[in-house]
Amino acid sequence: MKTVNISLNSIDKVKAFVNDVTKFDTDFDLISGRYVIDAKSIMGIFSLDLSKPIELNIHSEDDAEKVLEVLKPYIVE
Numbered sequence: 001m002k003t004v005n006i007s008l009n010s011i012d013k014v015k016a017f018v019n020d021v022t023k024f025d026t027d028f029d030l031i032s033g034r035y036v037i038d039a040k041s042i043m044g045i046f047s048l049d050l051s052k053p054i055e056l057n058i059h060s061e062d063d064a065e066k067v068l069e070v071l072k073p074y075i076v077e
Helices: 011-021 042-046 064-070
Strands: 002-006 027-032 035-038 054-059
Touching (some): 011 042
Antiparallel strands (some): 002 054
């Protein structure tokens, strides 16, 4: 499992992010405080506080590099 912090601070970014993660056949979790949301659920994402970075867990070792390349625009250091 790989964990990165991402920023989804606009509606367009959320839509693009969901479209990008649904291309992969792996599971993604978004963690904000005590909430854990399926990252492929646009309604779930909008229930989170999007004003600050969110932790993203990628449950794949095989595709991790490909996934990180696609998600590069959303990743914050």
